[in-house]
Amino acid sequence: xxxxxxxxxxxxxxxxxxxxxxxxxxxxxxxxxxxxxxxxxxxxxxxxxxxxxxxxxxxxxxxxxxxxxxxxxxxxxxxxxxxxxxxxxxxxxxxxxxxxxxxxxxxxxxxxxxxxxxxxxxxxxxxxxxxxxxxxxxxxxxxxxxxxxxxxxxxxxxxxxxxxxxxxxxxxxxxxxxxxxxxxxxxxxxxxxxxxxxxxxxxxxxxxxxxxxxxxxxxxxxxxxxxxxxxxxxxxxxxxxxxxxxxxxxxxxxxxx
Amino acid sequence: xxxxxxxxxxxxxxxxxxxxxxxxxxxxxxxxxxxxxxxxxxxxxxxxxxxxxxxxxxxxxxxxxxxxxxxxxxxxxxxxxxxxxxxxxxxxxxxxxxxxxxxxxxxxxxxxxxxxxxxxxxxxxxxxxxxxxxxxxxxxxxxxxxxxxxxxxxxxxxxxxxxxxxxxxxxxxxxxxxxxxxxxxxxxxxxxxxxxxxxxxxxxxxxxxxxxxxxxxxxxxxxxxxxxxxxxxxxxxxxxxxxxxxxxxxxxxxxxxxxxxxxxxxxxxxxxxxxxxxxxxx
Numbered sequence: 273x274x275x276x277x278x279x280x281x282x283x284x285x286x287x288x289x290x291x292x293x294x295x296x297x298x299x300x301x302x303x304x305x306x307x308x309x310x311x312x313x314x315x316x317x318x319x320x321x322x323x324x325x326x327x328x329x330x331x332x333x334x335x336x337x338x339x340x341x342x343x344x345x346x347x348x349x350x351x352x353x354x355x356x357x358x359x360x361x362x363x364x365x366x367x368x369x370x371x372x373x374x375x376x377x378x379x380x381x382x383x384x385x386x387x388x389x390x391x392x393x394x395x396x397x398x399x400x401x402x403x404x405x406x407x408x409x410x411x412x413x414x415x416x417x418x419x420x421x422x423x424x425x426x427x428x429x430x431x432x433x434x435x436x437x438x439x440x441x442x443x444x445x446x447x448x449x450x451x452x453x454x455x456x457x458x459x460x461x462x463x464x465x466x467x468x469x470x471x472x473x474x475x476x477x478x479x480x481x482x483x484x485x486x487x488x489x490x491x492x493x494x495x496x497x498x499x500x501x502x503x504x505x506x507x508x509x510x511x512x513x514x515x516x517x518x519x520x521x522x523x524x525x526x527x528x529x
Numbered sequence: 530x531x532x533x534x535x536x537x538x539x540x541x542x543x544x545x546x547x548x549x550x551x552x553x554x555x556x557x558x559x560x561x562x563x564x565x566x567x568x569x570x571x572x573x574x575x576x577x578x579x580x581x582x583x584x585x586x587x588x589x590x591x592x593x594x595x596x597x598x599x600x601x602x603x604x605x606x607x608x609x610x611x612x613x614x615x616x617x618x619x620x621x622x623x624x625x626x627x628x629x630x631x632x633x634x635x636x637x638x639x640x641x642x643x644x645x646x647x648x649x650x651x652x653x654x655x656x657x658x659x660x661x662x663x664x665x666x667x668x669x670x671x672x673x674x675x676x677x678x679x680x681x682x683x684x685x686x687x688x689x690x691x692x693x694x695x696x697x698x699x700x701x702x703x704x705x706x707x708x709x710x711x712x713x714x715x716x717x718x719x720x721x722x723x724x725x726x727x728x729x730x731x732x733x734x735x736x737x738x739x740x741x742x743x744x745x746x747x748x749x750x751x752x753x754x755x756x757x758x759x760x761x762x763x764x765x766x767x768x769x770x771x772x773x774x775x776x777x778x779x780x781x782x783x784x785x786x787x788x789x790x791x792x793x794x795x796x797x798x799x800x801x802x803x804x805x806x807x808x809x810x811x
Contacts, residue, residue: 302589324691325538325616326537326538326539326540326564326691326693327691327692327693328691339589339590339753339755340539340540340566340589340590340753341538341539342537342538342539342540342541342690342691342745342746342753343539343540343746343752343753344540344690344746344748344749344752344753344801344803347690347691347748348803348804353689353690353691353692354691354692355620355692355693355694355695355696355697356538356563356616356617356620356692356693356694357617357620357621357624357694357697360616360617360620360621360637363617364617364635364636364637387613387642387643387646393611393613393642393646394611395601395602396601396602397602398598398602399593399594399597399598399601399602400593401585401586401587401593401594401597402583402584402585402586402587402613403584403585403613403614403615403616403638403641403643404563404564404584404585404615404616405584405615405616405617406615407615407637407638407641407643408615408616408617408618408637408638410641411636411637411638411639411640411641412636412637433642433646434640434641434642435641435642435643436641437638437640437641440640445640446640449639449640449661450636450639450640450660450661450662451636451639451640452636452660
Protein backbone atom coordinates (compact mmCIF):
# COMPACT_ATOMS: atom_id res chain seq x y z
CA UNK A 273 0.00 0.00 0.00
CA UNK A 274 1.51 3.31 -1.08
CA UNK A 275 1.83 6.02 1.55
CA UNK A 276 -0.61 8.89 1.14
CA UNK A 277 0.27 12.56 0.64
CA UNK A 278 3.27 11.97 -1.58
CA UNK A 279 4.39 15.06 -3.54
CA UNK A 280 5.32 14.88 -7.24
CA UNK A 281 8.83 15.86 -6.15
CA UNK A 282 9.04 12.82 -3.92
CA UNK A 283 7.82 10.50 -6.69
CA UNK A 284 10.47 11.99 -9.00
CA UNK A 285 13.21 11.57 -6.39
CA UNK A 286 12.29 7.92 -5.87
CA UNK A 287 12.32 7.27 -9.63
CA UNK A 288 15.58 9.18 -10.09
CA UNK A 289 17.20 7.11 -7.33
CA UNK A 290 16.23 3.90 -9.21
CA UNK A 291 18.17 5.16 -12.23
CA UNK A 292 21.46 5.04 -10.27
CA UNK A 293 23.10 1.60 -10.38
CA UNK A 294 25.35 0.35 -7.62
CA UNK A 295 28.99 1.25 -8.19
CA UNK A 296 28.27 3.91 -10.81
CA UNK A 297 30.05 7.26 -11.01
CA UNK A 298 27.33 9.84 -11.29
CA UNK A 299 27.34 13.59 -11.97
CA UNK A 300 24.77 14.46 -9.37
CA UNK A 301 23.83 18.10 -9.98
CA UNK A 302 21.46 19.99 -7.74
CA UNK A 303 17.92 19.99 -6.43
CA UNK A 304 16.01 16.70 -6.70
CA UNK A 305 18.94 14.60 -8.04
CA UNK A 306 20.91 15.49 -4.96
CA UNK A 307 18.26 13.82 -2.83
CA UNK A 308 18.02 10.92 -5.30
CA UNK A 309 21.72 10.29 -4.74
CA UNK A 310 21.13 10.16 -0.98
CA UNK A 311 18.26 7.68 -1.44
CA UNK A 312 20.25 5.48 -3.85
CA UNK A 313 23.27 5.41 -1.52
CA UNK A 314 21.15 4.37 1.45
CA UNK A 315 19.18 1.72 -0.42
CA UNK A 316 20.30 -0.24 -3.49
CA UNK A 317 23.50 1.60 -4.54
CA UNK A 318 25.79 1.88 -1.50
CA UNK A 319 28.88 1.96 -3.73
CA UNK A 320 27.76 4.74 -6.07
CA UNK A 321 30.12 7.74 -6.21
CA UNK A 322 28.86 11.31 -6.61
CA UNK A 323 30.74 13.87 -8.71
CA UNK A 324 30.10 17.61 -8.57
CA UNK A 325 31.30 19.88 -11.35
CA UNK A 326 32.82 22.56 -9.14
CA UNK A 327 35.39 19.95 -8.13
CA UNK A 328 33.99 17.56 -5.51
CA UNK A 329 33.91 13.75 -5.38
CA UNK A 330 31.98 12.04 -2.58
CA UNK A 331 31.45 8.42 -1.69
CA UNK A 332 29.01 9.36 1.06
CA UNK A 333 26.18 11.89 0.81
CA UNK A 334 26.55 15.20 2.63
CA UNK A 335 25.15 15.13 6.15
CA UNK A 336 22.93 18.18 5.69
CA UNK A 337 20.49 19.35 3.03
CA UNK A 338 22.38 21.21 0.32
CA UNK A 339 21.01 24.40 -1.23
CA UNK A 340 23.96 24.52 -3.65
CA UNK A 341 26.67 22.02 -4.49
CA UNK A 342 29.21 24.45 -3.05
CA UNK A 343 27.77 24.51 0.47
CA UNK A 344 30.40 23.64 3.10
CA UNK A 345 28.65 20.37 4.13
CA UNK A 346 29.26 19.08 0.58
CA UNK A 347 33.01 19.48 1.04
CA UNK A 348 33.20 18.09 4.58
CA UNK A 349 33.91 14.38 4.27
CA UNK A 350 34.51 14.47 0.50
CA UNK A 351 37.24 12.18 -0.86
CA UNK A 352 38.47 14.67 -3.45
CA UNK A 353 38.25 18.41 -3.71
CA UNK A 354 39.79 19.64 -6.95
CA UNK A 355 39.09 21.80 -9.97
CA UNK A 356 36.21 21.95 -12.44
CA UNK A 357 38.59 21.01 -15.26
CA UNK A 358 39.51 17.76 -13.42
CA UNK A 359 35.87 16.70 -13.09
CA UNK A 360 35.09 17.73 -16.67
CA UNK A 361 38.14 15.76 -17.80
CA UNK A 362 36.70 12.63 -16.20
CA UNK A 363 33.47 13.34 -18.06
CA UNK A 364 35.15 13.89 -21.44
CA UNK A 365 37.31 10.77 -21.08
CA UNK A 366 34.19 8.67 -20.57
CA UNK A 367 34.76 7.94 -16.88
CA UNK A 368 31.29 9.12 -15.84
CA UNK A 369 28.44 6.62 -16.14
CA UNK A 370 25.46 8.89 -15.75
CA UNK A 371 24.51 12.48 -15.13
CA UNK A 372 21.39 14.35 -14.10
CA UNK A 373 20.13 17.57 -15.60
CA UNK A 374 16.95 19.64 -15.64
CA UNK A 375 15.64 22.13 -18.16
CA UNK A 376 13.02 24.72 -18.96
CA UNK A 377 12.09 23.09 -22.29
CA UNK A 378 12.62 19.69 -23.90
CA UNK A 379 11.60 18.20 -27.24
CA UNK A 380 10.71 14.61 -28.17
CA UNK A 381 14.36 13.88 -29.03
CA UNK A 382 15.53 14.94 -25.58
CA UNK A 383 17.12 18.24 -26.63
CA UNK A 384 16.99 20.66 -23.70
CA UNK A 385 16.81 24.42 -23.57
CA UNK A 386 18.00 26.33 -20.52
CA UNK A 387 19.25 29.43 -22.39
CA UNK A 388 16.47 31.48 -23.92
CA UNK A 389 12.78 31.55 -24.82
CA UNK A 390 12.30 33.24 -28.18
CA UNK A 391 13.87 32.87 -31.62
CA UNK A 392 16.57 35.54 -31.23
CA UNK A 393 19.31 34.83 -28.73
CA UNK A 394 20.19 38.51 -28.48
CA UNK A 395 16.58 39.69 -27.90
CA UNK A 396 14.93 36.99 -25.78
CA UNK A 397 11.34 37.00 -24.61
CA UNK A 398 12.58 35.17 -21.51
CA UNK A 399 16.24 35.05 -20.58
CA UNK A 400 17.03 31.79 -18.78
CA UNK A 401 20.21 31.24 -16.74
CA UNK A 402 22.14 29.15 -19.30
CA UNK A 403 23.98 25.86 -19.38
CA UNK A 404 26.15 25.77 -16.29
CA UNK A 405 27.60 22.29 -16.66
CA UNK A 406 24.36 20.86 -18.07
CA UNK A 407 25.40 20.90 -21.72
CA UNK A 408 28.69 19.21 -20.82
CA UNK A 409 26.91 16.39 -19.00
CA UNK A 410 24.47 16.02 -21.91
CA UNK A 411 27.38 15.95 -24.37
CA UNK A 412 29.73 13.58 -22.58
CA UNK A 413 28.14 11.34 -19.91
CA UNK A 414 27.39 7.77 -20.96
CA UNK A 415 23.76 8.16 -19.92
CA UNK A 416 21.63 11.22 -19.23
CA UNK A 417 18.77 11.34 -16.73
CA UNK A 418 16.50 14.36 -17.25
CA UNK A 419 14.20 15.73 -14.55
CA UNK A 420 11.72 18.52 -15.14
CA UNK A 421 8.27 19.96 -14.56
CA UNK A 422 5.66 18.76 -17.07
CA UNK A 423 3.42 21.06 -19.05
CA UNK A 424 2.72 21.85 -22.72
CA UNK A 425 4.92 24.94 -22.70
CA UNK A 426 7.88 22.88 -21.53
CA UNK A 427 7.47 19.62 -23.48
CA UNK A 428 7.48 21.14 -26.96
CA UNK A 429 7.64 19.91 -30.53
CA UNK A 430 10.72 22.10 -30.99
CA UNK A 431 12.74 23.99 -28.40
CA UNK A 432 13.86 27.55 -29.15
CA UNK A 433 17.53 26.87 -28.40
CA UNK A 434 19.35 23.57 -27.93
CA UNK A 435 21.50 24.15 -24.87
CA UNK A 436 22.02 20.51 -23.90
CA UNK A 437 21.82 18.20 -26.91
CA UNK A 438 19.82 15.01 -26.75
CA UNK A 439 19.37 13.01 -29.98
CA UNK A 440 19.24 16.10 -32.22
CA UNK A 441 16.84 15.31 -35.07
CA UNK A 442 16.75 11.60 -34.35
CA UNK A 443 18.75 8.35 -34.54
CA UNK A 444 22.34 8.68 -35.73
CA UNK A 445 22.55 12.42 -35.09
CA UNK A 446 24.93 12.19 -32.13
CA UNK A 447 27.36 10.08 -34.19
CA UNK A 448 27.09 12.48 -37.11
CA UNK A 449 27.97 15.58 -35.10
CA UNK A 450 30.75 13.70 -33.34
CA UNK A 451 29.69 13.08 -29.77
CA UNK A 452 31.70 10.12 -28.47
CA UNK A 453 28.78 8.60 -26.58
CA UNK A 454 25.70 9.34 -24.53
CA UNK A 455 22.20 10.71 -24.89
CA UNK A 456 19.12 10.82 -22.68
CA UNK A 457 18.04 7.48 -21.25
CA UNK A 458 15.05 8.67 -19.31
CA UNK A 459 12.89 11.76 -18.78
CA UNK A 460 11.26 11.96 -15.37
CA UNK A 461 8.58 14.63 -15.12
CA UNK A 462 6.08 15.74 -12.51
CA UNK A 463 3.52 13.53 -14.31
CA UNK A 464 5.31 10.46 -15.65
CA UNK A 465 8.39 8.65 -16.91
CA UNK A 466 9.56 8.48 -20.55
CA UNK A 467 12.26 6.16 -21.93
CA UNK A 468 14.12 7.03 -25.12
CA UNK A 469 13.67 4.47 -27.90
CA UNK A 470 15.32 5.13 -31.25
CA UNK A 471 16.16 8.65 -30.10
CA UNK A 472 12.57 9.48 -29.19
CA UNK A 473 10.71 9.79 -25.87
CA UNK A 474 8.15 7.04 -25.23
CA UNK A 475 5.84 7.20 -22.20
CA UNK A 476 6.47 4.24 -19.95
CA UNK A 477 4.63 5.16 -16.77
CA UNK A 478 2.32 7.75 -15.24
CA UNK A 479 2.52 8.80 -11.61
CA UNK A 480 -0.28 7.93 -9.18
CA UNK A 481 -1.71 11.46 -9.39
CA UNK A 482 -1.67 11.41 -13.23
CA UNK A 483 -2.84 9.38 -16.24
CA UNK A 484 -1.97 8.81 -19.92
CA UNK A 485 -4.76 11.23 -20.86
CA UNK A 486 -3.39 13.94 -18.55
CA UNK A 487 0.06 13.46 -19.97
CA UNK A 488 -1.18 13.61 -23.57
CA UNK A 489 -2.98 16.85 -22.72
CA UNK A 490 0.18 18.33 -21.18
CA UNK A 491 2.65 17.22 -23.85
CA UNK A 492 3.39 19.45 -26.83
CA UNK A 493 4.27 16.63 -29.23
CA UNK A 494 2.25 13.66 -30.46
CA UNK A 495 2.62 11.32 -27.52
CA UNK A 496 4.08 7.86 -28.07
CA UNK A 497 3.00 5.39 -25.42
CA UNK A 498 4.70 2.07 -24.61
CA UNK A 499 2.61 -1.08 -24.97
CA UNK A 500 3.29 -1.91 -21.33
CA UNK A 501 2.56 1.56 -19.96
CA UNK A 502 1.81 1.34 -16.27
CA UNK A 503 1.65 3.31 -13.07
CA UNK A 504 5.00 4.58 -11.74
CA UNK A 505 6.01 2.59 -8.70
CA UNK A 506 5.34 4.94 -5.78
CA UNK A 507 8.09 5.59 -3.24
CA UNK A 508 8.19 2.99 -0.48
CA UNK A 509 7.74 4.07 3.13
CA UNK A 510 11.48 3.54 3.66
CA UNK A 511 12.41 5.76 0.72
CA UNK A 512 9.96 8.45 1.83
CA UNK A 513 11.46 8.38 5.29
CA UNK A 514 14.93 8.98 3.84
CA UNK A 515 13.68 11.82 1.64
CA UNK A 516 11.83 13.51 4.49
CA UNK A 517 14.67 13.11 6.94
CA UNK A 518 17.02 14.77 4.44
CA UNK A 519 14.65 17.52 3.30
CA UNK A 520 12.30 17.90 6.28
CA UNK A 521 10.87 21.25 5.14
CA UNK A 522 10.38 20.00 1.58
CA UNK A 523 12.55 22.85 0.25
CA UNK A 524 13.34 20.87 -2.91
CA UNK A 525 10.65 18.16 -2.89
CA UNK A 526 7.62 20.41 -2.40
CA UNK A 527 8.35 23.45 -4.55
CA UNK A 528 6.09 22.20 -7.33
CA UNK A 529 8.57 21.05 -9.95
CA UNK B 530 38.27 46.16 -18.31
CA UNK B 531 37.69 42.41 -18.04
CA UNK B 532 37.33 40.91 -14.57
CA UNK B 533 37.01 37.22 -13.63
CA UNK B 534 35.28 36.55 -10.33
CA UNK B 535 33.09 33.91 -8.74
CA UNK B 536 35.64 31.38 -9.97
CA UNK B 537 34.97 28.73 -7.29
CA UNK B 538 31.37 28.62 -8.62
CA UNK B 539 28.87 28.84 -5.75
CA UNK B 540 31.24 29.34 -2.77
CA UNK B 541 33.95 31.97 -2.12
CA UNK B 542 32.40 34.66 -4.33
CA UNK B 543 34.08 38.02 -3.51
CA UNK B 544 30.87 39.98 -2.91
CA UNK B 545 32.74 42.69 -0.97
CA UNK B 546 34.62 43.48 -4.21
CA UNK B 547 31.39 43.39 -6.24
CA UNK B 548 29.73 45.86 -3.86
CA UNK B 549 32.71 48.20 -4.06
CA UNK B 550 32.65 48.14 -7.88
CA UNK B 551 29.03 49.27 -7.63
CA UNK B 552 29.77 51.97 -5.02
CA UNK B 553 32.51 53.36 -7.25
CA UNK B 554 30.12 53.36 -10.23
CA UNK B 555 32.53 51.39 -12.40
CA UNK B 556 31.21 51.11 -15.96
CA UNK B 557 31.80 49.10 -19.14
CA UNK B 558 33.06 46.03 -17.30
CA UNK B 559 33.45 42.71 -19.05
CA UNK B 560 32.64 40.00 -16.53
CA UNK B 561 34.03 36.48 -16.77
CA UNK B 562 32.91 33.64 -14.53
CA UNK B 563 31.12 30.28 -14.55
CA UNK B 564 28.16 30.64 -12.14
CA UNK B 565 28.58 33.74 -9.98
CA UNK B 566 25.36 33.21 -7.93
CA UNK B 567 23.74 36.75 -8.06
CA UNK B 568 27.09 38.61 -8.19
CA UNK B 569 26.86 39.20 -11.94
CA UNK B 570 23.15 39.94 -11.61
CA UNK B 571 23.73 42.85 -9.23
CA UNK B 572 26.58 44.28 -11.32
CA UNK B 573 24.33 44.11 -14.41
CA UNK B 574 21.45 45.74 -12.54
CA UNK B 575 23.72 48.52 -11.30
CA UNK B 576 24.72 49.38 -14.87
CA UNK B 577 28.37 48.38 -14.48
CA UNK B 578 28.48 45.80 -17.27
CA UNK B 579 29.03 45.84 -21.02
CA UNK B 580 29.60 42.12 -21.62
CA UNK B 581 29.33 38.84 -19.73
CA UNK B 582 31.22 35.66 -20.55
CA UNK B 583 29.56 33.02 -18.41
CA UNK B 584 28.05 29.55 -18.25
CA UNK B 585 25.11 30.42 -16.01
CA UNK B 586 23.67 33.62 -14.58
CA UNK B 587 20.99 33.24 -11.97
CA UNK B 588 20.21 32.72 -8.31
CA UNK B 589 21.19 29.13 -7.58
CA UNK B 590 18.74 28.25 -4.82
CA UNK B 591 16.00 30.72 -5.80
CA UNK B 592 15.73 30.74 -9.61
CA UNK B 593 16.09 33.26 -12.42
CA UNK B 594 18.22 36.42 -12.26
CA UNK B 595 15.86 39.39 -12.51
CA UNK B 596 18.43 42.09 -13.42
CA UNK B 597 19.99 39.87 -16.09
CA UNK B 598 16.50 39.26 -17.47
CA UNK B 599 15.70 42.99 -17.56
CA UNK B 600 18.96 43.77 -19.34
CA UNK B 601 18.50 41.04 -21.96
CA UNK B 602 14.74 41.34 -22.45
CA UNK B 603 14.28 45.12 -22.15
CA UNK B 604 17.72 46.74 -22.26
CA UNK B 605 17.30 47.95 -18.65
CA UNK B 606 19.47 49.60 -17.38
CA UNK B 607 21.46 48.95 -20.58
CA UNK B 608 21.94 46.33 -23.28
CA UNK B 609 24.69 43.84 -22.59
CA UNK B 610 26.55 41.43 -24.81
CA UNK B 611 26.58 37.75 -23.79
CA UNK B 612 29.16 35.15 -24.72
CA UNK B 613 27.60 31.84 -23.78
CA UNK B 614 29.87 29.20 -22.32
CA UNK B 615 29.51 26.00 -20.34
CA UNK B 616 31.40 25.29 -17.16
CA UNK B 617 33.74 23.06 -19.17
CA UNK B 618 34.40 25.48 -22.04
CA UNK B 619 35.01 28.34 -19.62
CA UNK B 620 37.45 26.20 -17.63
CA UNK B 621 39.21 25.27 -20.88
CA UNK B 622 39.34 28.88 -22.09
CA UNK B 623 40.94 29.97 -18.82
CA UNK B 624 43.28 26.98 -18.80
CA UNK B 625 44.40 27.90 -22.32
CA UNK B 626 45.03 31.41 -21.01
CA UNK B 627 46.96 30.01 -18.07
CA UNK B 628 49.08 27.87 -20.40
CA UNK B 629 49.80 30.67 -22.83
CA UNK B 630 48.11 28.57 -25.51
CA UNK B 631 45.84 30.15 -28.17
CA UNK B 632 43.03 27.63 -27.65
CA UNK B 633 42.13 24.17 -26.37
CA UNK B 634 40.08 21.63 -28.33
CA UNK B 635 36.99 20.06 -26.80
CA UNK B 636 34.36 17.45 -27.59
CA UNK B 637 31.68 19.10 -25.46
CA UNK B 638 28.74 21.04 -27.02
CA UNK B 639 29.70 20.27 -30.62
CA UNK B 640 26.01 19.74 -31.39
CA UNK B 641 24.71 22.49 -29.12
CA UNK B 642 23.39 25.89 -30.21
CA UNK B 643 25.88 27.38 -27.73
CA UNK B 644 28.65 26.46 -30.20
CA UNK B 645 26.93 28.67 -32.79
CA UNK B 646 25.67 31.43 -30.48
CA UNK B 647 29.16 32.22 -29.16
CA UNK B 648 31.07 33.63 -32.16
CA UNK B 649 34.45 33.04 -30.53
CA UNK B 650 34.22 29.24 -30.87
CA UNK B 651 35.63 27.59 -34.01
CA UNK B 652 34.43 24.15 -35.22
CA UNK B 653 37.32 21.95 -36.35
CA UNK B 654 38.49 18.37 -36.66
CA UNK B 655 41.36 16.58 -35.02
CA UNK B 656 44.45 16.44 -37.26
CA UNK B 657 45.25 13.09 -35.63
CA UNK B 658 42.04 11.09 -36.04
CA UNK B 659 39.66 13.32 -37.98
CA UNK B 660 37.07 13.48 -35.18
CA UNK B 661 34.95 16.66 -34.81
CA UNK B 662 36.17 19.18 -32.23
CA UNK B 663 35.34 22.65 -31.07
CA UNK B 664 38.24 25.05 -30.56
CA UNK B 665 37.81 27.16 -27.43
CA UNK B 666 39.96 30.31 -27.59
CA UNK B 667 41.97 31.40 -24.57
CA UNK B 668 40.48 33.91 -22.16
CA UNK B 669 42.96 36.18 -20.39
CA UNK B 670 41.17 38.45 -17.91
CA UNK B 671 42.75 41.81 -17.15
CA UNK B 672 42.04 41.06 -13.51
CA UNK B 673 41.02 37.99 -11.51
CA UNK B 674 39.64 38.51 -8.02
CA UNK B 675 39.78 35.60 -5.60
CA UNK B 676 38.48 35.34 -2.06
CA UNK B 677 40.49 32.96 0.11
CA UNK B 678 40.75 31.92 3.73
CA UNK B 679 44.27 33.22 4.22
CA UNK B 680 47.19 34.84 2.40
CA UNK B 681 50.48 36.38 3.34
CA UNK B 682 51.35 40.00 2.60
CA UNK B 683 52.92 39.04 -0.73
CA UNK B 684 49.70 37.39 -1.93
CA UNK B 685 50.69 33.76 -1.58
CA UNK B 686 47.17 32.49 -1.00
CA UNK B 687 45.67 29.37 0.59
CA UNK B 688 42.22 28.38 -0.65
CA UNK B 689 40.52 25.21 0.49
CA UNK B 690 37.16 23.87 -0.55
CA UNK B 691 36.28 23.65 -4.25
CA UNK B 692 38.69 25.41 -6.59
CA UNK B 693 36.31 25.49 -9.57
CA UNK B 694 38.15 27.51 -12.24
CA UNK B 695 39.90 29.76 -9.71
CA UNK B 696 43.45 28.58 -10.31
CA UNK B 697 43.22 28.80 -14.11
CA UNK B 698 41.53 32.21 -13.86
CA UNK B 699 44.31 33.52 -11.61
CA UNK B 700 47.12 32.13 -13.74
CA UNK B 701 45.49 33.40 -16.97
CA UNK B 702 45.01 36.93 -15.64
CA UNK B 703 47.19 39.97 -16.14
CA UNK B 704 46.84 40.68 -12.43
CA UNK B 705 45.25 39.07 -9.37
CA UNK B 706 43.63 40.70 -6.36
CA UNK B 707 43.27 38.57 -3.24
CA UNK B 708 40.58 39.16 -0.62
CA UNK B 709 41.86 37.26 2.41
CA UNK B 710 39.62 36.39 5.33
CA UNK B 711 42.85 36.64 7.28
CA UNK B 712 46.34 37.91 6.43
CA UNK B 713 48.92 35.59 7.96
CA UNK B 714 52.69 35.31 8.25
CA UNK B 715 54.61 33.86 5.30
CA UNK B 716 55.55 30.84 7.44
CA UNK B 717 51.91 29.79 7.71
CA UNK B 718 51.61 29.63 3.92
CA UNK B 719 55.01 27.98 3.50
CA UNK B 720 54.08 25.26 6.01
CA UNK B 721 51.57 23.86 3.50
CA UNK B 722 52.47 24.90 -0.07
CA UNK B 723 50.14 22.35 -1.70
CA UNK B 724 47.24 24.47 -0.47
CA UNK B 725 48.46 27.58 -2.29
CA UNK B 726 46.13 28.37 -5.19
CA UNK B 727 48.25 31.11 -6.68
CA UNK B 728 51.77 32.33 -5.98
CA UNK B 729 52.34 35.91 -4.91
CA UNK B 730 54.14 36.61 -8.18
CA UNK B 731 50.73 36.98 -9.89
CA UNK B 732 49.19 39.11 -7.15
CA UNK B 733 49.09 42.91 -7.23
CA UNK B 734 47.05 43.50 -4.07
CA UNK B 735 46.07 41.65 -0.90
CA UNK B 736 43.13 42.97 1.08
CA UNK B 737 42.28 41.67 4.52
CA UNK B 738 38.52 41.44 4.13
CA UNK B 739 36.81 39.29 6.77
CA UNK B 740 33.43 38.01 5.61
CA UNK B 741 34.12 39.15 2.03
CA UNK B 742 32.04 36.35 0.50
CA UNK B 743 28.74 36.87 2.33
CA UNK B 744 26.12 35.72 1.35
CA UNK B 745 28.14 32.95 -0.34
CA UNK B 746 30.04 30.57 1.97
CA UNK B 747 33.75 30.22 2.70
CA UNK B 748 34.79 26.70 3.66
CA UNK B 749 35.52 26.30 7.36
CA UNK B 750 34.80 30.00 8.05
CA UNK B 751 31.14 30.75 7.42
CA UNK B 752 28.04 29.13 5.94
CA UNK B 753 25.92 30.23 2.98
CA UNK B 754 23.18 32.68 3.94
CA UNK B 755 20.44 30.96 1.95
CA UNK B 756 17.71 33.31 3.09
CA UNK B 757 19.70 36.35 1.92
CA UNK B 758 19.69 34.94 -1.63
CA UNK B 759 15.95 34.31 -1.40
CA UNK B 760 15.31 37.82 -0.04
CA UNK B 761 17.35 39.26 -2.93
CA UNK B 762 15.26 37.21 -5.35
CA UNK B 763 12.00 38.56 -3.95
CA UNK B 764 13.25 42.15 -3.59
CA UNK B 765 14.66 42.49 -7.11
CA UNK B 766 11.64 41.37 -9.16
CA UNK B 767 11.19 44.99 -10.31
CA UNK B 768 13.79 47.61 -11.25
CA UNK B 769 12.47 49.77 -8.41
CA UNK B 770 12.82 46.87 -5.99
CA UNK B 771 16.41 46.36 -7.10
CA UNK B 772 17.15 50.08 -6.66
CA UNK B 773 15.80 49.84 -3.12
CA UNK B 774 17.86 46.74 -2.38
CA UNK B 775 20.98 48.46 -3.69
CA UNK B 776 20.29 51.58 -1.64
CA UNK B 777 19.91 49.46 1.50
CA UNK B 778 22.76 47.00 1.15
CA UNK B 779 25.40 48.60 -1.09
CA UNK B 780 25.11 52.38 -1.37
CA UNK B 781 23.71 52.49 2.15
CA UNK B 782 26.85 50.89 3.55
CA UNK B 783 30.09 52.84 3.10
CA UNK B 784 32.27 49.72 3.26
CA UNK B 785 32.18 45.99 3.94
CA UNK B 786 32.50 46.35 7.71
CA UNK B 787 29.36 48.49 7.68
CA UNK B 788 27.65 45.89 5.46
CA UNK B 789 28.46 43.12 7.96
CA UNK B 790 27.32 45.32 10.85
CA UNK B 791 24.03 45.83 9.03
CA UNK B 792 23.50 42.06 9.03
CA UNK B 793 23.37 42.22 12.83
CA UNK B 794 22.95 38.90 14.63
CA UNK B 795 22.58 37.07 11.37
CA UNK B 796 26.30 37.36 10.57
CA UNK B 797 27.79 35.72 13.71
CA UNK B 798 25.15 32.98 13.39
CA UNK B 799 26.72 31.92 10.08
CA UNK B 800 30.17 31.37 11.58
CA UNK B 801 31.62 27.87 11.18
CA UNK B 802 34.35 26.27 13.22
CA UNK B 803 34.97 23.45 10.72
CA UNK B 804 37.00 20.34 11.38
CA UNK B 805 40.81 20.18 11.25
CA UNK B 806 42.58 18.25 8.48
CA UNK B 807 44.97 15.48 9.46
CA UNK B 808 48.50 16.72 9.84
CA UNK B 809 50.77 16.44 6.80
CA UNK B 810 54.43 16.65 7.67
CA UNK B 811 56.71 18.29 5.14
